[in-house]
Amino acid sequence: xxxxPAATQxxxxxxxxxxxxxxxxxxxxxxxxxxxxxxxxxxxxxxxxSAGQRLAGQPLKVRGSTMLGPRERVVIxxxxxxxxxxxxxxxxxxxxxxxxAPPDEATPPATALDGSFAERLSQALRHNLRRTVSRQP
Numbered sequence: 358x359x360x361x362p363a364a365t366q367x368x369x370x371x372x373x374x375x376x377x378x379x380x381x382x383x384x385x386x387x388x389x390x391x392x393x394x395x396x397x398x399x400x401x402x403x404x405x406x407s408a409g410q411r412l413a414g415q416p417l418k419v420r421g422s423t424m425l426g427p428r429e430r431v432v433i434x435x436x437x438x439x440x441x442x443x444x445x446x447x448x449x450x451x452x453x454x455x456x457x458a459p460p461d462e463a464t465p466p467a468t469a470l471d472g473s474f475a476e477r478l479s480q481a482l483r484h485n486l487r488r489t490v491s492r493q494p
Contacts, residue, residue, distance in 0.1 A: 420433040442454040
């Protein structure tokens, strides 16, 4: 026979159920964290392994790109000494123009992302300074 009153036994039963529920929740959370860590590890490994394959021995270089609309762009690609100007849209790539690539010392067409941040900032400041000086009487 139990020495604890019935109310105390009911409370301890509820507490044990709550503890079991918390343990199950903890195990589920730990399993979720493990799955997320595994996904991140696989994506990191995939990036590391595919980066070397993509660069090795492929003569294709993207020289510049410009957005024309939300889903359209013009891309300049160098392939075996030839520059191809391509129009790229969803589900379609069209050759717009073909021209010989300039010598290596020539610079590719400038895009908004060329150069370091410091270079672009100094160019913008010089441009604004010239505009300010030219407006003065």
